[in-house]
Amino acid sequence: EAQVTQNPRYLITVTGKKLTVTCSQNMNHEYMSWYRQDPGLGLRQIYYSMNVEVTDKGDVPEGYKVSRKEKRNFPLILESPSPNQTSLYFCASSPSLGQGSHQPQHFGDGTRLSIL
Amino acid sequence: SQQGEEDPQALSIQEGENATMNCSYKTSINNLQWYRQNSGRGLVHLILIRSNEREKHSGRLRVTLDTSKKSSSLLITASRAADTASYFCATALLQGAQKLVFGQGTRLTINP
Numbered sequence: 001e002a003q004v005t006q007n008p009r010y011l012i013t014v015t016g017k018k019l020t021v022t023c024s025q026n027m028n029h030e031y032m033s034w035y036r037q038d039p040g041l042g043l044r045q046i047y048y049s050m051n052v053e054v055t056d057k058g059d060v061p062e063g064y065k066v067s068r069k070e071k072r073n074f075p076l077i078l079e080s081p082s083p084n085q086t087s088l089y090f091c092a093s094s095p096s097l098g099q100g101s102h103q104p105q106h107f108g109d110g111t112r113l114s115i116l
Numbered sequence: 117s118q119q120g121e122e123d124p125q126a127l128s129i130q131e132g133e134n135a136t137m138n139c140s141y142k143t144s145i146n147n148l149q150w151y152r153q154n155s156g157r158g159l160v161h162l163i164l165i166r167s168n169e170r171e172k173h174s175g176r177l178r179v180t181l182d183t184s185k186k187s188s189s190l191l192i193t194a195s196r197a198a199d200t201a202s203y204f205c206a207t208a209l210l211q212g213a214q215k216l217v218f219g220q221g222t223r224l225t226i227n228p
Contacts, residue, residue: 033215042204043218090159101146104149105159105206108158
């Protein structure tokens with residue numbers, strides 16, 4: 001089954017304790033992206049990747065890191081989490097996202113992070 | 117403000133009625149997409165309309181796009197309780213960053 005898988009689904013942790021949220025897709029998609037969703041703010045893009053070893057900042061990259069060593073995986077790293085990073089996080093992928101491309105994004109089920 | 121803004125923010129109707137949601141955006145787009153999100157779950161793609169298209173249908177969904185007004189609408193006909201969800205428009209920009217820009221969404225409630 002074609003899917004985007006995020007882990008963990010829920011996490012409660014404390015300020016400053018490094019954490020990684022994994023994202024994996026089995027559709028051989030080139031484009032992957034991370035969003036955070038906060039009440040009243042909709043979805044905001046954190047980082048995206050056009051392909052392996054190609055990543056770029058989205059609208060709210062501060063406090064986050066990503067890597068794209070393999071096509072299927074796009075982990076989100078919080079080196080020193082803070083309470084303002086408490087949010088619902090989504091990973092998404094699509095075949096491509098160039099100007100000539102008209103492809104929808106496939107979303108994971110989300111990861112709810114609480115940073116105390 | 118965001119590229120995509122939905123209107124209304126919340127909509128409550130009776131089952132069987134039609135629901136219309138609107139989306140406005142600011143810059144030129146490659147395409148516009150509508151997504152549905154059930155509470156706390158991931159977004160599910162509903163329909164994509166290209167910038168050179170004016171209307172598109174999928175089942176009970178009808179999407180229109182007016183690039184001169186930089187706006188789109190999503191119509192759900194004969195609504196059902198299962199349509200209760202948040203609906204988001206997302207624009208794929210024509211130039212600049214390669215990304216989808218999401219609006220804040222419309223919360224739709226279908227009352228039985």
